[in-house]
Amino acid sequence: MYLLFRPDVLLEHGPHTSHDVILEDDIDPPFAPRTVVVQKNKPITDQYELLEFLGRGKFGEVKKCRERATKHLLAAKFIQINKEQDRTEAVNEIEIMKALQHPRLLQLYDAFETKSDICLIMELITGGELFERVIDDDFILTERLCELYMMQICEGVNFMHSCNIIHLDMKPENVLCLNRNGHRIKIIDFGLARKFDPDRQLKVLFGTPEFVAPEVINFDRIGYGTDMWSVGVICYVLLSGLSPFMGDNDNDTYTNINRANYDFDDEAFTDISDEAKDFISKLLVKNKDKRLQAKECLTHPWLTRRPKLVSTPKDEETAEKKLSTKKLRRFVIRRRWQKAVNALLALKRMGMTL
Template structure:
């Protein structure tokens, strides 16, 4: 393991920095031995693989690119990941273009999705453990934003645990990520309904706060097991998002601290300019490392039961990225989605 030193602590990268350039016309199978399939999406398949020269276990994502636009999307993802060398973010190892197929070699993350981990019978979910996860998420997002990159698809399935027993997480899937110039107006018409910010639905200018809204939704779900804006249909969900109305009335919030609720309130604000930045989140009292009042927080049994239902629903009906068609006010699946979990 290799160290990445920050101001406050020392954490680790899985391998040293690699200045990845896409290898054109090369076959990744010459350098990597493919093993079992790990995941499959609409346009991609992920395999476990081993680098032949050093035995390192990695994940190989193969993406079919029938159109030039498909190839450009993968090239953009690779370019963005080259700038994201941080222990809280999945790391890029190698990339290939071979005919109509592109292959991205990624760090192998074997702990599964964060929400799958916290609903495990062996995991004791407490507010204190939620702060541990949320702090790491904010560290990853803070680094992204300081590189002027927006993730734009922050949601539970894109947060994985590094191992099946530890509490370290990684943010994955930069397929929808964009470079961001604060001096230029950027608008997008894609996202995941339950986690997308109001400005995306309204086709207004987006920014760093767009990711922070999604972080706030993730935090709300993690603490309660409930989705704050979910309606009976996706359009109803989007309508709820645009008015930014939610509450803490459910019994799952009975034992949750006012600090936690304050943290969420300062993220789920309709005005993008009013939301906390990732750095401000890390300085919020709720995420401070030394909090005696959270050391003995009760286990969150109601939340855990809710989360089990949330994960079950999510698995039955995967909430893939959507494109919002403003002309017909409809929501359609994103046909360029190549996301698969490594």
């Protein structure tokens, strides 16, 4: 894996900021950016060959597909429309994705709408979830790799926020590896994302318990900082395998979040640098307006240090030391179980509406 520090590069998927890390596989985007216009009441199979089933969620299912004209391999996400609210939310997701042309964000390629469903044709991501990959037996996770992953997450979030969009569902399952060989990641799932006007109050009451910010729990006004809290939780878990606010049940978890009740006392943080802990501490702040913004994260000392800039041999050793993924593996297994239960409940709900 090569890192190219080239702030002057303008990619087809949109410009990098001067702080962005350019990964070698950024140079060849999967396809040129497109102006997507929703095709209504047209058979998808006229333009795309539907291939194997990839997964299922609360929205419907995802299949691999191949565009007949170009032979591009893509992913088709089918959203079942049972009520008008489903259609409104699907159209919102399309509009959000149309605005987000950036290498760190899943790209929209095409869209179809019928009476019964809406289909999003998207970039195909083959590397699986980031957390699933780093717990592989043959994967060596170091703090420096964690820096690289968090840098990319912050780049993606920074671009979203620059477009006045809040993701509102940042969690490990929504950070995927582009492929199984490199270290490039993609942020996915914009189904809960919202356009944000700082001059208007926006409140939400949804999200994943372990990753939601205090203002969501309290149904207070949200902002860009709401995403940054979730980024802080992701970073904490990635480095340690521990969930900082996890309680015995959701109510206990919400209480811990409301108190911003966490620490770095576990042995998992023994070999983690002070810069990394400082980075997390400046995100897991109860007052959303005092959290680091995504743009500020990109200039934080933890994310800007480079091999040649590491000040001492001890710092270099810490950055390259293999991190134990034993606790992270347990975290991932628990999340898999939760996801399986949620999928079963979604299937049950879908069956009840048929």
